[in-house]
Amino acid sequence: MAQKKQALNIDADLARRLLGEMMLIRRFEEKAAEAYALGKIGGFLHLYIGEEAVGVGATSVLRPDDYAISAYRDHGHCLAKGADPRRAMAELFGRRDGLCKGKGGSMHLFDKTVNFLGGHAIVGAHLPLAAGVAFAIKYQGGDQVIVCYFGDGAVHQGEFHEAMNLSALWKLPVIWICENNRYAMGTSVERALAQPEIWRFGLTYGLPSERVDGMDVLAVREVVSRAVERARREKVPSLIEADTYRFRGHSMRDPAGAIYRTKEEVEREKQRDPIVLFRDRVLEAELLAEADVRALEKDVNDRIDDAVTFADASPEPPVEWLLTDVYKEDAEGV
């Protein structure tokens, strides 16, 4: 057993933190799905369930003053970066105590206190923004980095290539993390990309590029950690393709009988559940005991129940806020 502990190369505190954060995000998403079904969340809702190891693994090697920016499947990244789940849930509910006072919503979470620069709903469009933030960090002589998450669909877009080129050309401290969950909504990577090995696009621009098992939180940690060091010390950007999978639909509006992927495929992929895999490994390595995991579960459930209660109790934004914060002079000053 001692040998296995060695093989994991982490201590109990870190194991608890990684497992706890993944479980927190999972529970948050499950409760968000319930709330959506009850009509508390409008429009569309994109869940991160199945992909937790990427956001948690990557964030675990960042400093608090590093930055993260994301696409529309952003709840997990925002929570991993340290946002308060109560305020994140309130934002999903469109309430005034939400991270963006209820006016951003699920796809546009922002939290300046944890340097989370937002979710972005236009696919691929936030990649140049990440390059700009990285430029500004370097310009001002800082040693922070920015992690930019995007899906495989963003690779179809021209801005992916523009941003890869810029980051390599200007040597920007950015880590590009493509969460390849294999489908841009219902279109598989193979049906959309002539060259489907996404990490290889980085090589075209001279970026250190690699693929990682996105269901293995420790593997993600290791790969991102190397990339962060390169970015921080040498201002060398990297492209990481995380092989992951979403267990739920593209959004909560996906038809039940969606035919773009088979039930068998989904069931097979669920065997790679990042939380189950990691939990089993830390138990096997005796880093944590069953009782620790149960305690984590209880803590996570309590925190998310509390988040839902908080969100439910928060009032809707007042009508007078409708036209505020469009320009500086009409900021309502909260």
Add this chain to the structure above:
Amino acid sequence: MAKLNMVKALNLALLQEMERDEDIVVIGEDVGVDGGVFRVTEDLHRKFGGKRVIDSPLAEAAIVGTSIGMALYGLKPVCEIQFSGFSFQGFHQIENHAARYRMRSQGRFHCQMVVRMPYGGGVRALEHHSESEEQFYAHIPGLKMVIPSGPRNARALLVSAIRDPDPVVFFEAKGLYHAAREDVPDEIETLPIGRAHVVREGADLTVISYGAMLRVAREAAETLAAENGVECEVIDVLTLSPLDRETLVASVRKTGRAVIVHEAPRSFGPGAEIATSIMEGAFLSLEAPIRRVTAGDVPFVGFARERANVPDVARVLAAARDTLAY
């Protein structure tokens, strides 16, 4: 005080602001080593180096998107799009991101940035190199849309735009770049964004315009004074958004008549918003329908017919005389 054309005046604004504030960077295609397609950024690269005057790849979405990221971090980028007709490659970054960050994040993030672009006809160029797209930008909440009409106000407004905490789209009329020289003071000047300027006072008819068309409006006003004894009030809008409705309405309450002149196509153009604003604010003062003198509802035509498409003094005079005779 120096006599400068608009190119030199804009260059001076950039130079002085960059000397004042190290957070200001200039980015765009060929803005650095080459000095810009219209030379507005000439010499800045030599003075401030490639770190602050950045030659970007030929990729408008990346130019605007990267500028937004810089602004989120706290820099104050001034990006240049070579021609407004090319701006649609980066339009969605302006519309989806720059204009919305403040509201989405409830003021926690904002984009202090300027997107400069030459617009309009007068240089015998084809479609994308001669178009007027101000209506697209003026329509976007969260953006400011500024169009100067000469060297001195161009310089002052660019300084104000750079210092404005909200994103500003700054249109520079190509036809004005070298059209005239004006006295421009050495010390930095600003002009308030969101304020129109009455450039000629008169009691008989209000002529409203901006950018390169202001010269046409002024010439028409002088002709009417000389030939018809009619005194026009001429208003230079300067900022399309937010629009200075107060100044426009106050003038028409006095004159009772208005002619709007712009280079953009007519339908759903700035003239429609200006006319409606006047109607709402000065309805009981109106003596005649408000007239618009604009380009046609066509993509910008080739140079052979450019002068038939873009308003000229004769067309403004005809509209003004119709209005006066109503």
